Amino acid sequence: MSYCVNCGVELAESSNKCPLCDTPVINPNIINPVSTPPAFPENIVIPKSTNNRFNAIIFSILLLIPNVVCVITNLLLTPDLLWSIYVVSSSAMFWFLFVLPFIMKSNKKYLTIAIDAIATALYIFIFYYYNSAQTGWFWKVAVPLDLGVFAGVALLAAYFSKKRPLAQSLIAVFSALTLLNIYICLIVNLYANVVIVTYITIIFGISSLILLLFFIAVEKNNKLKEWLSRKFFF
């Protein structure tokens, strides 16, 4: 029978330290302590996680059914009008964005982002090809925008692979939004001079730049941080 010298509680025979304060148990009267089983076994059971992959495969099969029905109906009833391509491409787009990540065996985030970028470009291409192939907007606007947006997403994913403080996270997000805003403006204006996009870019860009500078100032200046938390605590 041993007692913790710190807490004064009696300890189980199996304890070699106090569970409350981690003080080691040294009983000079017991030279060869008899080993008694601990109060709990040592093995830790980790329960199985939900089988998302199986559920995603079942969902994919279910998603396939209305698409097959649409294609057959289209080919049988209106073979000249290929309307089912929009249904199938929308379903495929949804599948790539929201179902495929659950089917992939390991979490390959950059591969997923690349697949999503290609799927989005192909989805837009279908609309372009069947409606306005002669204008060339797909290559001049859609592809650069698609690549730019997904490159930004990949950069943010890399940045957030480590846990960041709130202020740093906000700086990163607002920097990305400001750059994206300028990039969209450049791409759209290179294709066709759209004044409204320029105005939106200026308003949005200035707002996010102000917020960005504010967060940078807060992050750098501890006194300002302290003053803000004093003035605006709730």
Added chain:
Amino acid sequence: MKKIKKNIKNKTWFKLDNAGTVFPGQNTPTWSNVIRVSINLKEEVDPEILFKAVKKCLPRFPTMAVRLRNGFFWHYIEKNPEDPVVLPDANNPCLRIKFNENNRYMFKVFYYKNRISLEIFHALTDGYGACVFLNTFTAEYLRMKGYDIPVGGMVLDINEKPKEEEIEDSYVKYASKTGKEKIPLFKTYHRIGEKMPKHTSNITTGYIPVDKIKALSKENGVTITEYLSAVLMYLHMQFQKNENIKQKDVCMQIPVNGRNQFNSQTLRNFSVNYNLRIDPNWGDYTFEEVLRHLSLSLRLTNTPQHLSVMYAGNLAMEKNPVMRFIPIIIKDLAVGITFAIAAEKTTTAIFTNVGIVRIPDEMMEHVKSFILMPSPGQLNGARVGAASIGNTMAITFANMYKDTDVEREFFRFLVKKGIPVKIESNKQ
């Protein structure tokens, strides 16, 4: 017209009781609201005999031998034809219950050395029901081992047919017809720290002599539950004071067994929680003042009339015609969101005391101690369960944080008051 009563044994499905309706919605892939009760015997447990004993007892407990099903508007439980599962115990008890595992049973029976443990999903029963179930199959286990164990107290006769009053929803029976009360919610202080890895927790049990703690409580003119809850409340007030932050209310949640106030024999849920608060902004409190505050608040609030209006308040939601026709998927989502944004945020700590576990003297000869613990929380570190058998009271902390300072200060407090404490833990 003559009413034909169905034999309960042949009844294949049951509605969940009023409290039980909320627990499936709270379930997450990592957390379930589980009650764990354990009995320490004087000899090593034989798992094969234990399995036979549990299986033999199941027909006596028609609301435990079930699996959970989704109706369109509500969950329901139906008779489970599979065998129950008896497993070796692990270092990390009270894992989440998944409805398609464990042969679809919502309870698990564990064995380790001399200990038999039962972990049961709160949707089926409360601490009292769990104690009766565990004691009944443990008594049967001892009978199978060749001992002569009679029935009585929390050991039911398994040859008897299940009684209608044991499966009733007592909330409905004893709810007030004239008044109802909703429990007010306040944001409260929490002693938080670094979380344990997923699916693990710190379990610490302190064994204390019942006569000594009873004498100490009597000296202060309070009950054991009031005294121990006040210790927890006082410690949390001290922690918050030392953290030097904006002082929030400290709120003790004390579940109350309705069977003590009403003539109910139900084995399903029949407890509600009292939330007793103290505002540290009113000034410094000594322990004696906290004890007086908690004791008087509990006595003032714990009346059959109050319990009755609390039941009515909880039932109002279930009886609401609009709520009844909302699909279960939306109800579960709403319960999950409410639980995430309120629930534990409104209580600082929980102290649940099932009281004296009464078993026949012949069974007592084979039993060393009895333990009750709630599952570790998602925010509250101090979720404490207590049960007494013979002259031993076991107080168990289920703590989701690495730091065990709440339990350390709690047991040190008792030691300083002259109560001997023996500690057991799952710490490696």
